[in-house]
Each structure stands twice: as C-alpha cells, then as structure tokens.
Amino acid sequence: MEDLAQTAIEAALKTGAHFADVRIENTATTIIELNDGVSKQSLSSRLKGAGIRAFIDGAWAFAQTTDLTKSGMRTTGESVAKMAIATKEKVAEKFEIEGPSFQARSHYKVKKPFSKIAIEEKMAFVKAIDDQARDYDTRISSTRTIYGDLWTELYLANSLGTNVYTQNSIPRIISAPTAKEGTNRQRVFKSLGVRGGYEIMDEEEAQNIGTAAAELVIDLLSSTSVKGGVYNVVMDPILNGVMIHEAFGHAVEADNWPAHATVLEDKIGMQVGPENLSISDDPTLEGMRGSYEYDWEGTKTKKRLLVKEGILTDLLHSLETASRLDLEPNGASRSQSFMHEPLPRMSNTFMEPGDWEVEELVQDTKKGILLCSFNYGYTQTAKGQFMFQASHGYLIENGEKGQMVRDVSLAGNILEVLAKVDAIGNDFMLDAGTCGKNGQAVPTMTGGPHARIREVPVGGM
Amino acid sequence: MVDSLLTIGEKAVKLAEKLGADQAEVYLAQSRSFEIEAENNAIKGASESKDAGIGIRTIIDKKIGFAYVTTLDDSDIEEAVNHSLSLARASIPDPDFHTLPESLSNYQNAKGLFDKEIHDMTAEVTAELIIRAIDATKQVLDGYNYAIEAGVQSSSSMNAIVNSLGIAKTEPRTSISIYSYPIIKADDDQTASYEYQISRKFNEIDPEWVGRSAGRLAIGFLHPKIIEGGEMPVVFAPLGASAVLSRGFADAVNAEEVQMGRSYIADAFGEKIASEKLEIVDDGLLPGGIGTRSFDAEGFPSQRTSVIENGILKSLLHNSYTANKDRVDNTGNASRPSYSGLPGISTTNFMVSPGKGDLNTFISELDTGVVCRNTGDRPNMTTGDLSAMIIEGYYVKNGEVQHPLKNTLIGINMRDLLKRISHVGNDSRATFSMITPSIVVERANVTSG
Structure with a gap:
C-alpha cells in the first residue's frame, strides 16, 4: 500500500500540486438483522479503494478510485492535481498546508476478531437477543434486533512525510422492540456500541440488551x-x-x-x-x-x-x-x-x-x-x-x-x-x-x- | 457501459445459481459525480467521484443473504457471491418470502431522466453556475457583513438489475443540484438561510433565483424573537410541508412499517385519515421527476399510485416482499441505497396535488399564527407525535409577518395534523424528497421560550 500511495502523491506533486494526501482503505462489515425471529437482513460488505486529495494555493481537489494499481493511482493523482490547479484561479484566500508528519504502524489488538467468529455464532446471538425481548412480556408486539461489526485497515500518507498504518474494530448490538396495549403502541431503541472485538458481545450489557429494551418499552406504555x-x-x-x-x-x-x-x-x-x-x-x-x-x-x-x-x-x-x-x-x-x-x-x-x-x-x-x-x-x-x-x-x-x-x-x-x-x-x-x-x-x-x-x-x- | 453492466450481472447471477442459490438478484451501479464548493464567498474546492459496485442477493429455502463490494473486479464479485450464499445458509428462513419479482411486459419508458448537458458538464460550466449564484446573493446582501457558502453537484449514473426470473434492466440518469447558504453577521445577531434547486435538466437550474432567494430569506431571519405560546394555526411553506409530510407521512404508508406494526397508520386502509383537501399521489413515471425511473430497485415496473384521495387512504407503498405478504399488487416502490443494501420501500415522486392560493395569500388571511419555512424534525412513527422546532419561521399577526422566530416548537400528532389541513396551495415546488405546495394546519400547540 505504501508504494501505491507514494505513486499517487508523486504524480500529484509532479503535476503541480503543493500538497497531496492519500487514504487507502480496506473495510469488512457484517450486519445481521432479525425482525420477529426471522432474518430480515444478513449482509456483508467489502470497501476497497483510495481517496486522493491535491492542494495548491488555497484550492482543494478530491477524487476517489477503486483502481488500486500503480497506473490507476498515478492517473488519479494527476487528474486530481489538475482539478486543483484549475480551481486555484477562483479561490479568494491563498494559504499553504503545513504541519508535523507522523510515521507509525498502529495495530489494534482484540481478543476475538470478527473474521474468526462463524456467521452461525453471530446469528445465534442475535436470535437469543430477539427472543429475549419477545419473551419479556406478552405485550411485546414486534421485535427488531440488529448486530453489526466493522473491521478497518487504513493506510494514510501525505507529501509532508506522513506514513501511517492503522486499524479499527467496532461492534454494535441494537434492540428495538415495539409494544402494544389496546390502541396504545410504543417503541424504543437501545444500543451498545464500543470499540473492541467480538468479546464485547460476551459482556453482561450486550447479553441482556433485549431484556433492557423490552423493560423500557413496556414502561413507556404507561407514559x-x-x-x-x-x-x-x-x-x-x-x-x-x-x-x-x-x-x-x-x-x-x-x-x-x-x-x-x-x-x-x-x-x-x-x-x-x-x-x-x-x-x-x-x-x-x-x-x-x-x-x-x-x-x-x-x-x-x-x-x-x-x-x-x-x-x-x-x-x-x-x-x-x-x-x-x-x-x-x-x-x-x-x-x-x-x-x-x-x-x-x-x-x-x-x-x-x-x-x-x-x-x-x-x-x-x-x-x-x-x-x-x-x-x-x-x-x-x-x-x-x-x-x-x-x-x-x-x-x-x-x-x-x-x-x-x-x-x-x-x-x-x-x-x-x-x-x-x-x-x-x-x-x-x-x-x-x-x-x-x-x-x-x-x-x-x-x-x-x-x-x-x-x-x-x-x-x- | 450498458452491455458490460448487464453482462457482469448475468454472470454473477449464474455463478450464484451454480453455487446453490434457488434465486439470485444482482444490482449494479456505476456513477460519476462532480461537485464544486464555495465558502466565504469564493470557490474552495472541487471533487470528482467515480463509483462502481455490485450487490448480490441470494435465496436458499426462503433464507436470504446479501453481500456487496465497491469494485467490479471478477475476484471481488466471486468473493461477494460466496459471502452472500454463506449468509443465506446461516439465516433464519422467512416464511413470508415468496419470490423475487418476475419479468413483466408492461414497462413504460420514463421520460426526461437523462440530460446530455449534465452528463458532459465541465468544471468550467460548474464553476460558472456557482459564481452566478454567489453573485446574486451578494447583490441582495449589499451593505451587510456576510459569508456565503455555496455548492453545485452534478451526477450521471447507470444502474442495472438482473435476476434469476428473467429481469435484466438498465437505465441512465442524470441530476444536478445547486444551493446558496449566506450567513449574515449584524452587531448583536448572526443568522443564516439557504435556497436550493434540484433537477434532472441543466436548463431548469436558475442560479440567480437561488442566489437572490437565499439572500432575501437570510435578511428576513435577522433579530428573531420568542412569542407567547398556545394553540394557533401553522402555515407550512413548501419546504416545511415537505419535511413534515415526507418524513412524517411517507414512512407511515410504507407497507413494511405497517406490517410490522410500527406505523401510526395501522388498519386504516380505506378510511378517512386526512382532510378532504388533501390528495397525495406517488408517481414513479412523472416526466423528469427526481424520483422517476422506469423500474424500481428490484426491476419491477414503475407506476402512479394514489395514496390519499379526498382524505381517504387508498394505498400503501409496496415492494415485492410486502405485496406478496399481503397478497396485494406490488406498487413498484422498492428502493435501495445504490448497490450497498437490500431493497426497502420509499416514495418515488411523492406529490401533494395543488389547490388554491399560495404562501402569501395564506399569511394575509391569518389573524394570529406562525409560518414554518422548514424544520429538521420527524415524528415518532409509532405514535405519530410530532414535536418540531421551527428552524426557520415567522410570527404573523393581522395578516402580516411581524418578526422571525427563535426557540419555537410546534407540537401535534400526525393524525391530527392530517385532519386539520384547512388549505392546500398551488405554489408547488420540488424538494429533495417531495413535490408540494404550502399547506395550512388550522391549529397546533406552539411553545416558545
């Protein structure tokens, strides 16, 4: 990734930009949603691409590409620099981009990486939370449970010399039941979102979120x-x-x-x-x-x-x-x-x-x-x-x-x-x-x- | 480009079937958008984004999986097909899922979706539009201390839908939008307002109108005051009406929300739920409309659906899943956020049919009341309760605007709001989500402090 980023930065500078930076991302996500015990959404995604900026005399240009080859990065680097140069005539205030540079390889360690957990295990957890909310009270008329995880690898580089690799890992669990009593209907949304791996879902707050949401929505019936x-x-x-x-x-x-x-x-x-x-x-x-x-x-x-x-x-x-x-x-x-x-x-x-x-x-x-x-x-x-x-x-x-x-x-x-x-x-x-x-x-x-x-x-x- | 998207789609559907899918559906999209932004009265930057990706829905024994990737590379597509299938296998079967839509013969070609001028737009033309809008705002604000933000965005895209049941549809679309957002600083006050236009046609964009209107509005919001609250009429200008009806009512007639018991409109089909003055139509075939397309996000033909007629709820908005579940006709309202999601339900061109009068007439006929030009709020969709801040609005007395408002909220249940619509104007305009004129709600609770 370092080579690709440098190619884009060099292409932009050579074309005339005063500053250029690149973000190369590789992200994997999973979303599992159940409604009333039935799968509503079982989704996985992969985001792969680069965002490139060029700057000159107060004018910015930005472009993105999913062509992560040397030639793709060079072409985008050049075209984004040209766009910045074309814009420069019309800016009102000239300034430069300055600042310190950073070099780091920052690995984010988790106990249970999302990719190591079978989809069946995640599905069973979501099902348990969905059941939990429904079983709390007969007045729960509909349940909705959403699990999501996101793992990101990000490489950042700029023409000031910054060169950083970083990672992130964030899971989320949401319980959103609806309750009904006569014509009175209420709904709530309760979520737990922190930073970490799948181990967060083993904790008490995550394990009981269906009950907590159900309790609140039943209370709301008398609000x-x-x-x-x-x-x-x-x-x-x-x-x-x-x-x-x-x-x-x-x-x-x-x-x-x-x-x-x-x-x-x-x-x-x-x-x-x-x-x-x-x-x-x-x-x-x-x-x-x-x-x-x-x-x-x-x-x-x-x-x-x-x-x-x-x-x-x-x-x-x-x-x-x-x-x-x-x-x-x-x-x-x-x-x-x-x-x-x-x-x-x-x-x-x-x-x-x-x-x-x-x-x-x-x-x-x-x-x-x-x-x-x-x-x-x-x-x-x-x-x-x-x-x-x-x-x-x-x-x-x-x-x-x-x-x-x-x-x-x-x-x-x-x-x-x-x-x-x-x-x-x-x-x-x-x-x-x-x-x-x-x-x-x-x-x-x-x-x-x-x-x-x-x-x-x-x-x- | 047309052939290649359909070809890629057909290949992916075949692969999914080969690997075990009972049915498969592929949604592909490719787009190029161009944007120029200005701040503090001058251009600041430009961006170009080229996006292409694919989303694959697979079904095995009524179990549904979905995966997408932000490239169109063979190996990435293969990985996504595999992910989609493993997700389907691990899912819990949905007994209400019947089938993906079949290919039909009754497609009508939607008109006015593609404008070559937008497709071919250059940086110079885009820059000129934004400068004209800024200049128009400047003229109006002469003598004030101001900072104008503005932007122009144009987009040209192509989508394709291919499924196991013979659907293979593709369509190009263009759109352009422009806004001006002036901020005015006075000695003891600071305010801002904005105006915008969105269209599928380049020559419908009027940067001078956008610029002038934004400037005039901003001046009118200087020195806002609070008022004594109570029950009073509320006049919603088109943007305000659009905010309240698109966020507050369109989701209530979304068949999925109704089926799940999450909408405040439950079991009201065929009943009078609104004032006789109110008529709402969802028209997926309106020539040149922002929501127009020949087919929905599952490839089902677009149509014109009457939602409210003489105050009576005539139809909900369906996609194939909710229509099959209720055993009713699909209204062709499947929608998705490009290739990155499963089909949900949304409006196409959600339109309030015009009546008589306009914002100025309604203000002049008002004894005491408030005008809501816009709000950012939405109701609780389950109860219908709406508590909306008047983010831009005025206090009216004896038929005249007295002053702009601050810290003022409107409280009303959506069911009451719909029934209390006493006037529907003829000053319709297109917003990002609707086409609506001004409307008058004869009374709501207003709190200010």
Missing part, C-alpha cells in the same frame, strides 16, 4: 405526552452528551472559522458558560466507539479540552484549519470512508463531572423534568439554533421523580443554553452514537454526568 412550556430540565448522562454534541460540539469544529459559520467565531479564550463547566473531546479513551490513534489525515490524536472552567480553549482541527488558524493540528479530521473527504469531527465528547449527587440534583430542582436517553438531535451552527429529543423522561414534582413522559423535545440557542447550566452531577457515562455532517456518518460517543439547565423551552403535544 404520557408532556405539556409544552418552559421547564427546569435535569438531563441524564446520555442526553447531556447529546446536548453537548449538538449545542456545542458542532460549533467548535474548526472548519467553521474560515467559513465564518459558527456563532462561537469570536469567542476563543472567552467565557461561553459558567465556571463549573468543562467540556472535552477525547479520542484516546480506551475501548470507546469514537476512539482512534491517528485521524484520517494521519495526525496523531490527543484529548481536546474544549471548554475549561467556562472558557472556550480549544477547537477540533484538520490540517487545513490548523494551518489557516496557525495552530497545532490535534487529530480531529475524519472521513466516513475512502469515498469521502476528511472533515473536522467529534470523537468521544462529554461534559466533565461536577460535584452534585444525582439525588440531590433532582430534590433541589423541586419542579421540572428529568430527561433520559435520546431519539435524535440537530443543529445549525451559523445561527446557533439547535434541538434534540429525549426518548423518555419523568416529571419532577416536589423534588421527586414522578410520571413517566415520552419524546420530549428541547430547543435552544448555543450561546444562551450553556449559561443556563447551573448544576453538574458527579456521575459519568458515555453512550454510543453516530454523527452526521455533510452527508458523512462517523461513529462517536457522547455523555457526561447528570446536569441541570434552567428554564428552557420544551415542546409538547
């Missing part, structure tokens, strides 16, 4: 819709993570700076939240779905302390953003696959724990709402507007957890909401997620402690 209004909200670790991800994380992706597309543009080194608030993005955590040693540009990653005691201190960088803002790259550039250009992205993003006991947090809130888990969320960083939806929650009356509610949406503004965080728990948990940006999905984790936001609008039926 009610929430009345819309302004509430004091206590978020559980999962929802807190989603809030941090949507309401803050996207806005510190550094490609927003040259594009002037974030409301945080003028806030570096300034107060963006209360003094007890710290937010981090850390791809170096062991065994987490959003973790990796080197990013998709070959930069070694490190923990990013984005907000320290309320002050915006760091951003998520690619080689380009670090070059343009004259900062060190911190390994946040990721692609969905070789078919996509790398972009500054989050990894494992979380609020750092505070000092409140979780029970105290609820008691102290008196009247409000405790929101748990999530359905989805999105944001528009240029405007600062975001929203996310909790899958369920509980009304807090007189400092006690009461009636269960479902599908609670919360809307807000990035610059306003962090200032409203007034109490942070001392617990901590991360949950699996998948983040979308510009049509690219990458595995992430989000989380933190329980935390409270004062007076935010909550949507109701």
Whole structure:
C-alpha cells in the first residue's frame, strides 16, 4: 500500500500540486438483522479503494478510485492535481498546508476478531437477543434486533512525510422492540456500541440488551405526552452528551472559522458558560466507539479540552484549519470512508463531572423534568439554533421523580443554553452514537454526568 | 457501459445459481459525480467521484443473504457471491418470502431522466453556475457583513438489475443540484438561510433565483424573537410541508412499517385519515421527476399510485416482499441505497396535488399564527407525535409577518395534523424528497421560550 500511495502523491506533486494526501482503505462489515425471529437482513460488505486529495494555493481537489494499481493511482493523482490547479484561479484566500508528519504502524489488538467468529455464532446471538425481548412480556408486539461489526485497515500518507498504518474494530448490538396495549403502541431503541472485538458481545450489557429494551418499552406504555412550556430540565448522562454534541460540539469544529459559520467565531479564550463547566473531546479513551490513534489525515490524536472552567480553549482541527488558524493540528479530521473527504469531527465528547449527587440534583430542582436517553438531535451552527429529543423522561414534582413522559423535545440557542447550566452531577457515562455532517456518518460517543439547565423551552403535544 | 453492466450481472447471477442459490438478484451501479464548493464567498474546492459496485442477493429455502463490494473486479464479485450464499445458509428462513419479482411486459419508458448537458458538464460550466449564484446573493446582501457558502453537484449514473426470473434492466440518469447558504453577521445577531434547486435538466437550474432567494430569506431571519405560546394555526411553506409530510407521512404508508406494526397508520386502509383537501399521489413515471425511473430497485415496473384521495387512504407503498405478504399488487416502490443494501420501500415522486392560493395569500388571511419555512424534525412513527422546532419561521399577526422566530416548537400528532389541513396551495415546488405546495394546519400547540 505504501508504494501505491507514494505513486499517487508523486504524480500529484509532479503535476503541480503543493500538497497531496492519500487514504487507502480496506473495510469488512457484517450486519445481521432479525425482525420477529426471522432474518430480515444478513449482509456483508467489502470497501476497497483510495481517496486522493491535491492542494495548491488555497484550492482543494478530491477524487476517489477503486483502481488500486500503480497506473490507476498515478492517473488519479494527476487528474486530481489538475482539478486543483484549475480551481486555484477562483479561490479568494491563498494559504499553504503545513504541519508535523507522523510515521507509525498502529495495530489494534482484540481478543476475538470478527473474521474468526462463524456467521452461525453471530446469528445465534442475535436470535437469543430477539427472543429475549419477545419473551419479556406478552405485550411485546414486534421485535427488531440488529448486530453489526466493522473491521478497518487504513493506510494514510501525505507529501509532508506522513506514513501511517492503522486499524479499527467496532461492534454494535441494537434492540428495538415495539409494544402494544389496546390502541396504545410504543417503541424504543437501545444500543451498545464500543470499540473492541467480538468479546464485547460476551459482556453482561450486550447479553441482556433485549431484556433492557423490552423493560423500557413496556414502561413507556404507561407514559404520557408532556405539556409544552418552559421547564427546569435535569438531563441524564446520555442526553447531556447529546446536548453537548449538538449545542456545542458542532460549533467548535474548526472548519467553521474560515467559513465564518459558527456563532462561537469570536469567542476563543472567552467565557461561553459558567465556571463549573468543562467540556472535552477525547479520542484516546480506551475501548470507546469514537476512539482512534491517528485521524484520517494521519495526525496523531490527543484529548481536546474544549471548554475549561467556562472558557472556550480549544477547537477540533484538520490540517487545513490548523494551518489557516496557525495552530497545532490535534487529530480531529475524519472521513466516513475512502469515498469521502476528511472533515473536522467529534470523537468521544462529554461534559466533565461536577460535584452534585444525582439525588440531590433532582430534590433541589423541586419542579421540572428529568430527561433520559435520546431519539435524535440537530443543529445549525451559523445561527446557533439547535434541538434534540429525549426518548423518555419523568416529571419532577416536589423534588421527586414522578410520571413517566415520552419524546420530549428541547430547543435552544448555543450561546444562551450553556449559561443556563447551573448544576453538574458527579456521575459519568458515555453512550454510543453516530454523527452526521455533510452527508458523512462517523461513529462517536457522547455523555457526561447528570446536569441541570434552567428554564428552557420544551415542546409538547 | 450498458452491455458490460448487464453482462457482469448475468454472470454473477449464474455463478450464484451454480453455487446453490434457488434465486439470485444482482444490482449494479456505476456513477460519476462532480461537485464544486464555495465558502466565504469564493470557490474552495472541487471533487470528482467515480463509483462502481455490485450487490448480490441470494435465496436458499426462503433464507436470504446479501453481500456487496465497491469494485467490479471478477475476484471481488466471486468473493461477494460466496459471502452472500454463506449468509443465506446461516439465516433464519422467512416464511413470508415468496419470490423475487418476475419479468413483466408492461414497462413504460420514463421520460426526461437523462440530460446530455449534465452528463458532459465541465468544471468550467460548474464553476460558472456557482459564481452566478454567489453573485446574486451578494447583490441582495449589499451593505451587510456576510459569508456565503455555496455548492453545485452534478451526477450521471447507470444502474442495472438482473435476476434469476428473467429481469435484466438498465437505465441512465442524470441530476444536478445547486444551493446558496449566506450567513449574515449584524452587531448583536448572526443568522443564516439557504435556497436550493434540484433537477434532472441543466436548463431548469436558475442560479440567480437561488442566489437572490437565499439572500432575501437570510435578511428576513435577522433579530428573531420568542412569542407567547398556545394553540394557533401553522402555515407550512413548501419546504416545511415537505419535511413534515415526507418524513412524517411517507414512512407511515410504507407497507413494511405497517406490517410490522410500527406505523401510526395501522388498519386504516380505506378510511378517512386526512382532510378532504388533501390528495397525495406517488408517481414513479412523472416526466423528469427526481424520483422517476422506469423500474424500481428490484426491476419491477414503475407506476402512479394514489395514496390519499379526498382524505381517504387508498394505498400503501409496496415492494415485492410486502405485496406478496399481503397478497396485494406490488406498487413498484422498492428502493435501495445504490448497490450497498437490500431493497426497502420509499416514495418515488411523492406529490401533494395543488389547490388554491399560495404562501402569501395564506399569511394575509391569518389573524394570529406562525409560518414554518422548514424544520429538521420527524415524528415518532409509532405514535405519530410530532414535536418540531421551527428552524426557520415567522410570527404573523393581522395578516402580516411581524418578526422571525427563535426557540419555537410546534407540537401535534400526525393524525391530527392530517385532519386539520384547512388549505392546500398551488405554489408547488420540488424538494429533495417531495413535490408540494404550502399547506395550512388550522391549529397546533406552539411553545416558545
């Protein structure tokens, strides 16, 4: 692979590019989905190809190829360089791509590689989880169980001298049952996603996920819709993570700076939240779905302390953003696959724990709402507007957890909401997620402690 | 290219049958797309992607396997066929699976799918389009502090479907889309908006309209305010109506979701589920439509399906599996994400039939209410509950827009939303997922704070 990458880089430089890089990927995935005990999807895939970029004077060009021969790489290297040169006349701002180079062979060791587990064994596991959810209660009307694994080998090289081989291994198990009682129907989605091999599926949380999902969906049968209004909200670790991800994380992706597309543009080194608030993005955590040693540009990653005691201190960088803002790259550039250009992205993003006991947090809130888990969320960083939806929650009356509610949406503004965080728990948990940006999905984790936001609008039926 | 895709497909189907498949189906796709992006008012980069791959579905004793690979190399295809078969063997049989679709004679040729101008588009022409859109936005934003993002994407693709029952179909398609996304910074506020167009024809693209419209919209969203909530009418502009109906209703009439009991529309076939004003048609043969194709993702002929007529649910959307399971006619709505997945179900051109009036008329007739230009939300498909943030919208009083909105949510159950549609306009437009005019929902819960 090293030879192929060098061929493309040399071809691009010779054609006139100032910088070029290559990602060569070989990925194998398996997806097994059962619906009501029957195979719905038994899928395997192989992604093999290279993504090549060329750069000159502020102009980028990108192309992908599945022709992994020397001549194929040379042709693509040349054509991508020509495309960059043609674009260069029309760019407004000239700059160069600079940065450190990395050389590494990073092997990711797992106890049980996915390729060593027979498809029958994976199928039997999915069947057991599907049965588990159905057998929990007669009101479970439909079950859906999805297992997925992904093994990636990635080779990254660039004209600065970077030359990195890296691997990744991420399994996932999802249980999504539906329950029915009369005309009342509810559904949930519970997932476990971490980094590792098939051994993760032997752990208790994976082995019992069908029961956990079924228990929650049966509980939801007695939930009610929430009345819309302004509430004091206590978020559980999962929802807190989603809030941090949507309401803050996207806005510190550094490609927003040259594009002037974030409301945080003028806030570096300034107060963006209360003094007890710290937010981090850390791809170096062991065994987490959003973790990796080197990013998709070959930069070694490190923990990013984005907000320290309320002050915006760091951003998520690619080689380009670090070059343009004259900062060190911190390994946040990721692609969905070789078919996509790398972009500054989050990894494992979380609020750092505070000092409140979780029970105290609820008691102290008196009247409000405790929101748990999530359905989805999105944001528009240029405007600062975001929203996310909790899958369920509980009304807090007189400092006690009461009636269960479902599908609670919360809307807000990035610059306003962090200032409203007034109490942070001392617990901590991360949950699996998948983040979308510009049509690219990458595995992430989000989380933190329980935390409270004062007076935010909550949507109701 | 045509011959080679079909030939590769036929070879793969034969190999699968030889290795033990009762039935096999191969989906191949080959595409070239070209994209130019601009940020901060100038072009930033270009990308070209050439993609080709193959997906193989095999069936053994009602057990189904699927594998795909991102190349068309013989050895990779052979590996994928083998993977597909071993997955089929290890699967749990599906008693409701009957058969892959058979080859029929009633294919109608869809019109307006391929435009040579898009197929042959050069970098220069693409760059010119994006510059024209940016210039148009700039003109409107003269005097403001702004940064415009913009993009143009064109694509030319060919797909082929071959199966054991004689289906061997292939069709070329082109498409082009353009957007402008201006960000405006004022002293104490920052906002953004966007406009776009998508078409299968180059000469339908109007970069000046896109640019001007995006600029005007962005100015209109400066200095948003919250309002006092409560029950009030909501006017959905076409983009908002498309967001709510495509995400919120199209999936509810997806036969697979209904069969699994996951849709809020259950057992409502033939019943009145919506206002009499609402008529929805799914037309896979609309000339030049973004969802148009002569055959669906299993090679079954496209058709025009009436979904809602006078408020009555007339049909669900089916692929071969759900139609066989319910013993009804296949509506030709099989869809898949290119070669990389099994066929699911989706709309083709999902269209709300036009009525009377447009966005401006509806605003002028409003006493008090809100306008939702767009939302990114979707309902809980099982309960139908929708809680949607008005990501772009206005507050209306006495028939006039008062100010844009912030932190404002609409809450309504989809079943109520469908029944409370009091007006359907005639200002239809194509979005990425639908063709719809503005609609008015006579009351919903609005929360703001």
